Amino acid sequence: MIKKIALYLFLCVVTQVYSQDGLEDQATENLEETERYLKLVQKSYKEGNYKLHKIYSDSLYFISKKNNLTAFQVKAMVNQAINLNMQAAYVEAITLYRKALIIAEKIPNDKHTQTLVLVNLGNTYNNVELYEKSIETMKKVLKNAEDTKTPDLMKMGALNGLSISYSALDNEKESLVYANQVKRIAEKKGNESIILTSLNHISNSHYKLGAYQKAIETASEANNYKYFKKNTRVKAWLLVNIGVANLKLKSYNEAEKHLNQALSIAAEKNIEEIIMVCYENLTKVYQELDKKVAFINAEKKYNEIRIAVLNNQKKAITDELKEEIKAKEKAILDQKETAIFLSEQQKTILWFSTFCVFGLGGLFWIYIKRNDQKNTIKKTKREVDGINVITEKYKNSSLSPEDRISFKQKIAKVIEEEKVYLNHDLTQASFAQKLALSSHHLSEVLSFEFDTNFYQLINSYRIEEAKRLLGLPTNKNYKILAVAYDSGFKSKTTFNRVFKEQTGYTPTEYREKMNKSGSTL
Secondary structure (H helix, E strand, C coil): CCHHHHHHHHHHHHHHHHHHHHHHHHHHHHHHHHHHHHHHHHHHHHHHCCCHHHHHHHHHHHHHCCCCCHHHHHHHHHHHHHHHCCCCCHHHHHHHHHHHHHHHHHHCCCCCHHHHHHHHHHHHHHHCCCCCHHHHHHHHHHHHHHCCCCHHHHHHHHHHHHHHHHHHHHCCCHHHHHHHHHHHHHHHHHCCCHHHHHHHHHHHHHHHHHCHHHHHHHHHHHHHHHHHCCCCCHHHHHHHHHHHHHHHCCHHHHHHHHHHHHHHHHHHHHCHHHHHHHHHHHHHHHHHHCHHHHHHHHHHHHHHHHHHHHHHHHHHHHHHHHEEEEEEEEHHHHHCCCHHHHHHHHHHHHHHHHHHHHHHHHHHHHHHHHHHHHHHHHHHHHHHHHHHHHHHCCCCCCCCCCHHHHHHHHHHHHHHHHCHHHHHCCHHHHHHHHCCCCHHHEEEEHHHHHHHHHHHHHHHHHHHHHHHHCCCCHHHHCCCHHHHHHCCCCCCCHHHHHHHHHHHHCHHHHHHHHHHHHHCC
């Protein structure tokens, strides 16, 4: 009997040991897999493969969350937000950073992960022009840096952010101080990626100080580093710096060359902010070189992307202000809950403070409301001014109001009956020729009678055609690219953007919703 009990106990112990060993082996395996994905995330970003960077970031998030590896989960969220940042999705990026920071703060004795979130959040504040907030955040990073696993890397990130903030606030001397500090640390560490980043900011400061040749020379130093051969975000910015400095020096062909090189990288990597800056400066270059068609195309693309980026910035700033008010209100509510433990005098002070904060909050919202009213008035004034500008522009026109109405009917008839909008190569000039009109007169009729321009009108017909194609049951598995081409669009990117602008949905979302409802949205 005793032998049986002893044997039983022995087997229990052995089973427990093996079970524990199995759990430890599994945990080790999970950790190794997670570390492998983190390395892939870092490698893809360093190489400028931002599509792959997003895929690996999403995979890292899934694996780390599944295995309860919180620090890795936060790092995955940071990388997801970095990817959103590059696409100018600032609201989503800031929201994700905030969530990551809440998780990071719950990890015991881990300043590193918290600081990692803060340094990236500070960079996003710069992107939405909340420079003072970025400076405040980056100074927290510098304070925490020594308590992290990579103090030099954190310092460089913070100093780099401070350089951007002070440059945006037109304090170029202060900006240069921080950028040169970054360069010294990066050279000491042999980190070529960050050396190029510092060169970018130093070059930009020289440009803003009017030292255009020095800006070109500084940016051109990047050619000395192997990392510059890779098509990355920082390479695109350095090329932009060389391009805009050449523009100032009236070397227009050099400016065009470098700006187009930057644009090519930015378009490949889908970096909206750089695309916008390139088109903005290319319009100036093409105007100087008298390249009229290129100028019109660049100006159109610049205006389109500028509106999208500004809308993202505006929404991010508004959301950030709302979050600050929520935080203050929460602090007040927390104080109210503890008020029962305070003396009568303390209660009086607390309620007075509460009244003041809510009063300020009310004043803030009144200010916002009045500001919105002002913006509405300004918008209305702009519309009236726009009508006046159109009237002034065409005041010497040979077209009478009757002529414009007649051409309006002819334009509608040609578009609807001949479906000219399906022609990928349709231009305003070719369409005007078809109508026996000058391009100028066509523009006049479109402005007065359609309240639009040529491309907006044609694209509205193309979107209606796309909606029709997406609604056909036979086209259920039809590729979106094919729908774009069959609707008259040359580019899937343009198609997706215009479709979302006009319908509020992506083409894929539209088809899915229409298939469910069985009718046109």
